[in-house]
Amino acid sequence: MFRKNKNKKHVSAVKKNTQSEKSLRGIIIAKAFLLLLVVAAGYAVTQWYSTAHLFTVKQVRIEGEFNYISKSQIKERISGHSVGGFFDLDIVALRNELVQMQWVGDAYIRREWPDSVVIRVVEKKPVAKWNASGVLTANGDLFYPDGSAKKLELVQLNGPQGRHGYVLSEFNKMQSLLHLAEIKVSRLSQNERRSWQMTIGDMTIHLGRKNIYKKIENLAAVYTKLIKPEADAIRQIDFRYTNGFAVNWKNKDVTSKKFEYLRVTEMNQFKTGSVFLVGATNNV
Secondary structure, rough: HHHHHHHHHHHHHHOOOHHHOOOOOOHHHHHHHHHHHHHHHHHHHHHHHHOOHOEEEEEEEEOOOOOOOHHHHHHHHOOOOOOOOOOOOOHHHHHHHHHHOEEEEEEEEEEOOOOOEEEEEEEOOOOEEEEOOEEEEEEOOEEEEOOOOHHHOOOEEOOOOOOOOHHHHHHHHHHHHHHHHHHOEEEEEEEEOOOEEEEOEEEEEEEEEOOHHHHHHHHHHHHHHHHHHOOOHEEEOOOOOOOOEEEOOOOOOOOOOOOOOOOOOHOOOOOOOOOOOOOOOOOO
């Protein structure tokens, strides 16, 4: 009896060892197969990459709204940049080439199977001219396009070097205050002493350095009824006075009766909240 039990235990141990050996062999075979798959996949990728250049780009499509550059200029720009194969196209390098163009704000490039590349170009949107040859975008970026700045019908901003962003910001604030009076500023300048001057039509408006927004509000308050009807005869208006403004006429022998007999009480009817000079002067 004891011998039988001992034999059974021995047989059971042999079976367990056999099963363990089979499991181990199975694991080894599975790992070897997996390794073989990885090697095969790597080889396939290598072969594919080595022939990727065979998938040539046959069409380059350019999209976007163009006012200052043309599709032909963009194609000419990238003509010297090898587009390459469909899969090995260097999109980053191609984009960097495009954004170096003066009027290009950004560029987006994508592949389109099987043989096309789509380039979407976003132009810079100019809002003002700066000094002699610069152009400003809405977010204050300054650039210098070759020969085209003077042709743009935009407000002219002038100021010290490096202050283009500030001058643009101040222009936007001033123009918003003048908007209800339908006043359109064609030129705004700040000199080295930080004194402001603007042009409306043919009139030059001197604002000085202090209380600029208050002066702008006063200008808007009296413009429609008082200044606009006489605009063709006025050369300059000076708001650098503490209590009012003075007018310089194109013809010094002719002054408007509206200004000549203007009194503080009449100005108060415009609700400016300020005391203006009584009458006007020919010399500013």
